[in-house]
Amino acid sequence: MSEAEPQQGDATTIKELSDKVNKLTALVERQSKLLAQTGQKLMELQVKDVKSRMAQLEQRPPMSPPDLSDYVNNEDIVQLVTELQTQLDTLEDRTIRRAKNSSIIKPDEKLAPLTNRYGDYPEFELPNTLKDLQELSKIDLIRLALFYEIIIPDQQQQEQELEGTPGFMDPDIAMLHSIPDANVLADNFDEIQMKEVFDEVARYYGVKFRKSDGW
Template sequence: MSNLEEINKKVSDLESIIDKQSKLIASTGQKLIEMQINDVKSRMKQIDSNSNSTNAGSIDTADYVNNDDIVQLVTELQSQLDFLEDRTIRRTYNTSLTSDKDKLAPLSNKDGDFPEFDTPKTFAEFKNLSKEKILEMGFFYEIILPTKEEIDEVLQNDDQSNEGNNNSKNDIINISKNKDISKIESEFNDDQINEIFDELARFFGLKLRRVSDGW
């Protein structure tokens, strides 16, 4: 197969993947809206059945879906689609890299954020990632997830907080960002590091493996 044919095939495959992702996100959005609508209908029936009660005229509309909710939902879904499309294009490019000097397409994480620390710029730099850099990237791209103990500690601290801000979600997300890699390197052996490297390579669309057999 010539290079042109191979490129055309990759473009065709990419279009197919993006089309599937678009349909999946659209379907998910439709289902969420349908669930909201069904909930509204159920609440309205309950109000009708209690129309003779003294509280019938007191309706809290805060729990009902409105145009702003739908706009926000569609916007969030579109953002996710944009992130998926962007990563897919970059991964497709990265699959063609074979030479050490080939430039690597950088990837965002699942939230659409790019790392603020240095990442490999070429195929060779990725292939020769150090243990520290593998761990740093592993946490950022959520290849390595927070432990149950770390999550429990965040939840416990939030429960004990007097501020009442309920920032557990953000605190859990920030667990990985606040890691001091130099203090935890010893917790990972060579086999674990190689497995994390392979997962990172898959995430980036690179045909590099250290321990995996095939895919």
């Protein structure tokens, strides 16, 4: 595949980059506030539930000591806050990397690698440059789309395919050990659909280059 030439009007000015970073920063701040509000509401509900249960206990005659295992404690709150902070850090990191990738024009420019929504990197090698991304084979592109959950295989179809596998016994057990095969899924996508898959992966990375007429 020939190297992609920068199209007229694709040159990104410093002001445009600054505006984009500001917009992404604002998005992270809004999402941070939303997560913080969600955590606060959850704790308020827990506290309200504790008060309600304690009020009920006060109205009952003395009995055996109540089971407090379901009540919120400091450890639960610390764990909740830690999980929320981890999600925010992962989200902010991906936002910064996408902002960097959005400025890429030349094929040999380095891509900032991105984790999936769980904060993990794949075991296989990610594309290092824009050219690497543009020239991914059909199998490698599908494998990348599966990792980022851009393509989500139909579970029923997977079970049907597993039923024809030698040694197949239980579909639920087999599904736990099965990994979607990019080679098998490749037969389900034509050239036009693969262009759309590429564009979705490019959007995930923040890259402007497109192979279809979509945005």
